[in-house]
Amino acid sequence: KSSRRAGERSPQPTTIEVRGARVHNLKNIDVSVPLGRLVGIAGVSGSGKSSLALGVLYAEGSRRYLDALSTYTRRRIAQYERAKVDEVLHVPAALSLRQRQATPSVHSTFGTASELLNYLRIMFSRLASHECPNGHHVPPTMNVALGLPITCPVCAASFCAPGAEELAFNSTGACPTCGGTGVVHAVDKSSLVPDESLSIDQGAVASWRQLMWKLMIQIVRELGVRTDVPFCELTAKERDIVFHGPAEKRHILYQSPKTGEAVELDFTYFNAIYTVENALSKVTDEKGLKRIAKFLTDRTCPDCGGTRLSARARSPLIDHLSLADVTEFTLAELPGWIAWVPEISPDEISGIAESVVEEMREPIQRLMQLGLGYLTLDRASATLSTGELQRVQLARAVRNRTTGALYVLDEPSIGLHPTNIDGLLGVMGDLLEDGNSVVVVDHDIRVLREADHLIEMGPRSGAQGGTVIAQGTVEEVERTKDSRIAAFLSGERHVRVRERATSDAMFDEGTIHMETGPIHTVGPLSVDIPYGRLTTVSGVSGSGKTTLVLESLIPALRPLKAHAKLPAHVRRIEPGRVEQVNLIDADPIGVNVRSTVSTYSGVLDELRRAFAATPEAKARELGAGAFSYNTGSLRCPTCDGTGQISLDVQFLPDVDIPCPTCHGSRYAPEAYEITRAVPDGSESERIALPDLLECTVDEAMGYVGDVRKVAARLQILRDLGLGYLTLGEATPALSGGEAQRLKLASELKRDQSDTLFAFDEPTIGLHPLDVEVLLGVLQRLVDNGATVVVIEHDLDVIANSDYLIDMGPEGGQNGGRIVAAGTPEQVARVARSRTAPYIRVELA
Numbered sequence: 105k106s107s108r109r110a111g112e113r114s115p116q117p118t119t120i121e122v123r124g125a126r127v128h129n130l131k132n133i134d135v136s137v138p139l140g141r142l143v144g145i146a147g148v149s150g151s152g153k154s155s156l157a158l159g160v161l162y163a164e165g166s167r168r169y170l171d172a173l174s175t176y177t178r179r180r181i182a183q184y185e186r187a188k189v190d191e192v193l194h195v196p197a198a199l200s201l202r203q204r205q206a207t208p209s210v211h212s213t214f215g216t217a218s219e220l221l222n223y224l225r226i227m228f229s230r231l232a233s234h235e236c237p238n239g240h241h242v243p244p245t246m247n248v249a250l251g252l253p254i255t256c257p258v259c260a261a262s263f264c265a266p267g268a269e270e271l272a273f274n275s276t277g278a279c280p281t282c283g284g285t286g287v288v289h290a291v292d293k294s295s296l297v298p299d300e301s302l303s304i305d306q307g308a309v310a311s312w313r314q315l316m317w318k319l320m321i322q323i324v325r326e327l328g329v330r331t332d333v334p335f336c337e338l339t340a341k342e343r344d345i346v347f348h349g350p351a352e353k354r355h356i357l358y359q360s361p362k363t364g365e366a367v368e369l370d371f372t373y374f375n376a377i378y379t380v381e382n383a384l385s386k387v388t389d390e391k392g393l394k395r396i397a398k399f400l401t402d403r404t405c406p407d408c409g410g411t412r413l414s415a416r417a418r419s420p421l422i423d424h425l426s427l428a429d430v431t432e433f434t435l436a437e438l439p440g441w442i443a444w445v446p447e448i449s450p451d452e453i454s455g456i457a458e459s460v461v462e463e464m465r466e467p468i469q470r471l472m473q474l475g476l477g478y479l480t481l482d483r484a485s486a487t488l489s490t491g492e493l494q495r496v497q498l499a500r501a502v503r504n505r506t507t508g509a510l511y512v513l514d515e516p517s518i519g520l521h522p523t524n525i526d527g528l529l530g531v532m533g534d535l536l537e538d539g540n541s542v543v544v545v546d547h548d549i550r551v552l553r554e555a556d557h558l559i560e561m562g563p564r565s566g567a568q569g570g571t572v573i574a575q576g577t578v579e580e581v582e583r584t585k586d587s588r589i590a591a592f593l594s595g596e597r598h599v600r601v602r603e604r605a606t607s608d609a610m611f612d613e614g615t616i617h618m619e620t621g622p623i624h625t626v627g628p629l630s631v632d633i634p635y636g637r638l639t640t641v642s643g644v645s646g647s648g649k650t651t652l653v654l655e656s657l658i659p660a661l662r663p664l665k666a667h668a669k670l671p672a673h674v675r676r677i678e679p680g681r682v683e684q685v686n687l688i689d690a691d692p693i694g695v696n697v698r699s700t701v702s703t704y705s706g707v708l709d710e711l712r713r714a715f716a717a718t719p720e721a722k723a724r725e726l727g728a729g730a731f732s733y734n735t736g737s738l739r740c741p742t743c744d745g746t747g748q749i750s751l752d753v754q755f756l757p758d759v760d761i762p763c764p765t766c767h768g769s770r771y772a773p774e775a776y777e778i779t780r781a782v783p784d785g786s787e788s789e790r791i792a793l794p795d796l797l798e799c800t801v802d803e804a805m806g807y808v809g810d811v812r813k814v815a816a817r818l819q820i821l822r823d824l825g826l827g828y829l830t831l832g833e834a835t836p837a838l839s840g841g842e843a844q845r846l847k848l849a850s851e852l853k854r855d856q857s858d859t860l861f862a863f864d865e866p867t868i869g870l871h872p873l874d875v876e877v878l879l880g881v882l883q884r885l886v887d888n889g890a891t892v893v894v895i896e897h898d899l900d901v902i903a904n905s906d907y908l909i910d911m912g913p914e915g916g917q918n919g920g921r922i923v924a925a926g927t928p929e930q931v932a933r934v935a936r937s938r939t940a941p942y943i944r945v946e947l948a
């Protein structure tokens with residue numbers, strides 16, 4: 105009977121049903137998400153896309169999955185608390201590929217992350233020839249009995265061929281000198297005394313100062329070094345003691361800086377170099393290493409030549425190449441070589457060779473489709489961009505052949521040139537074909553157009569968003585009156601916001617000229633960046649955009665002030681009027697809750713003064729300082745002005761809850777007693793500072809717009825499209841794009857003709873309407889005389905640029921040159937440019 109029942113299951117659900125979602129700004133929404141389909145989520149930034157995709161769908165999908173695990177395991181992953189939603193029905197186990205990931209481990213390379221190295225290890229453990237300890241050649245056919253002692257036929261000595269494990273640099277195959285990282289750290293002597301005009305007493309020796317060996321100053325004095333004269337005046341002998349002096353014990357009278365008490369101590373002298381070496385030897389984690397990183401230079405490991413592998417792991421050869429040699433190939437070069445392996449293998453093992461090669465084909469193909477063919481397998485993951493890392497993850501997810509899972513992808517198009525979007529769509533198609541569901545948050549119109557079902561969040565950001573304003577097929581959304589993406593989807597509307605410079609006038613104000621030598625796969629370059637213009641650097645992934653802007657131009661301009669050295673590969677830089685360079689990245693602002701929109705933008709400083717000027721504050725003798733929630737006397741005593749307190753629950757990670765006294769306002773009750781009159785309001789209409797911090801920037805304008813300096817700062821935030829943020833919002837919770845624009849708020853000045861601003865893909869996370877705002881901000885910088893350089897794939901930004909530098913033509917070895925430079929129209933006519941066809945369509 106019961107077996108019958110099992111067969112009579114109700115029809116498979118076809119949608120995930122979300123009921124009453126209230127995560128972040130979501131307005132108690134209900135939404136149906138089709139299963140087994142490609143679902144796109146669109147909306148302006150801050151409208152609630154991530155809150156729905158990650159905060160509801162992924163959070164619930166992963167929580168269900170965790171619920172199935174043992175209680176013990178679940179307890180340990182306590183951050184998966186229930187999302188603020190009434191119910192979510194039929195949600196499958198969810199996986200997410202996010203933009204921001206933890207920094208990859210030092211042992212991760214493109215080869216390990218893509219899992220291709222696993223196959224190569226099998227190949228080398230089974231199919232390679234090598235030498236036995238007596239120096240005799242052992243043919244590959246002897247390796248088949250993997251891991252068994254092999255008796256070398258020539259000399260009858262017994263030994264083991266290296267197994268796959270012994271070929272792994274994150275295991276027993278690691279080079280013993282560098283521990284499988286390929287680099288060794290050495291003390292950078294020039295960093296130890298960065299400023300020779302200081303005396304040792306003033307802290308000239310940075311390693312002593314930073315590594316808390318202040319008492320070394322006393323010891324070095326005992327050793328006969330003058331500590332009260334500028335370091336540059338020390339004799340060679342004195343310097344030698346500082347840097348190389350022997351580890352002698354000295355008896356000193358040590359005065360504790362805290363208590364002032366003097367104690368007698370026997371202490372061993374650590375010279376400036378040994379101080380660092382000693383710290384290095386004690387480092388156990390990345391964090392510790394970071395602390396001393398500035399005293400170190402990384403050198404390629406002399407023993408393994410940077411290959412990370414032990415000599416034994418490098419000994420097996422196929423086609424005269426070791427595993428280390430093969431990982432120097434780019435992904436695109438790999439298929440040609442592996443195809444050759446079965447050909448040259450003896451008959452007995454060519455079957456094995458054939459099957460390993462066969463298994464590698466599909467994953468290689470997939471990664472190529474995603475535009476990663478230019479990466480070498482030995483490339484350290486830490487040097488890959490977020491977009492590249494995310495695509496490696498994506499390819500791996502497809503290969504794992506899950507079925508019935510929900511994939512939540514957060515802007516997979518970042519870092520992708522238009523030519524690679526098809527590959528990305530192909531991979532998402534494969535996930536669907538395997539019976540999975542895919543939800544993708546993206547802004548790329550081409551990605552959105554491919555969706556089977558669209559959900560548009562909006563209408564605006566923050567409190568003015570959080571509802572579904574359109575949903576259905578692309579065509580249905582296009583016909584929805586309230587949709588804000590419809591006109592962009594149908595191609596009716598383009599982002600055109602600025603007047604561009606003509607090619608005749610392009611260089612009227614002059615240029616920054618830079619010449620570089622070859623680096624990575626990027627050839628020697630000679631570039632001119634026009635002053636006071638918006639210049640965009642475009643090109644397929646791996647073509648050299650990052651190398652040109654972030655590794656060459658910016659570091660070449662930075663030393664101007666700091667008197668530091670030029671990067672080794674930069675041969676010449678003529679900065680002219682540019683004296684400052686400012687990279688505006690999308691990294692989160694701050695890690696602690698004390699930084700808010702109001703403090704970061706400087707609005708709070710002005711507000712504090714305004715409130716201190718009220719008669720109520722004067723009567724109580726409260727100065728501007730009293731109104732600081734971080735240090736002022738009006739801050740909430742319970743939470744010390746953080747607005748929250750940490751509960752220390754046994755066996756669980758600390759849980760932060762809103763402060764029970766101030767309910768998150770950060771202020772003591774007295775702060776509410778000091779109020780200001782609202783402009784144009786009746787006399788009874790007054791507002792207190794804590795209440796003001798709960799307002800959005802737009803609202804605050806109505807309450808304190810009469811204070812000129814406050815109004816000026818609020819207006820800048822509005823101009824940057826941040827009018828919807830509340831003043832008290834903690835900055836670490838802001839999205840990358842919001843953080844990027846907020847950083848600009850404190851940078852806007854009237855005359856910026858001496859400044860170069862650089863942006864790396866500023867359109868990440870931006871809806872076309874947000875791109876308009878961004879372009880307005882860039883225009884404002886240009887109006888102030890600034891020179892703006894942007895790395896970007898977004899065609900709206902490209903089409904709105906004055907000057908375009910297109911790198912390529914391809915990525916990697918086939919790229920690294922400037923293919924075209926000029927106005928968008930000029931670049932559009934260059935046949936070799938991979939970007940040109942897309943610009944032509946965009947400008948049409």
Ligand code: ADP
Pocket residue numbers: 128129147148149150151152153154155156561565566567837838839869
């Ligand atoms: P989108 O993905 O559309 O850019 P989000 O879902 O990230 O928008 O954000 C929607 C709103 O929720 C925004 O106002 C944002 O500031 C707010 N928000 C996002 N994350 C958090 C958080 N961790 N805590 C509080 N508010 C948040």
Ligand code: ADP
Pocket residue numbers: 478479480483487623624625626643644645646647648649650651652911915916917
């Ligand atoms: P883009 O920014 O256009 O994607 P990049 O400037 O990042 O291109 O890369 C250009 C080339 O230099 C690529 O072949 C890339 O693999 C290589 N490359 C970039 N950074 C490194 C690095 N740290 N180590 C080795 N190769 C690198």
Ligand code: ZN
Pocket residue numbers: 279280281282283284285286287405406407408409410411412413
């Ligand atoms: Zn090594």
Ligand code: ZN
Pocket residue numbers: 740741742743744745746747748763764765766767768769770771
């Ligand atoms: Zn409090």
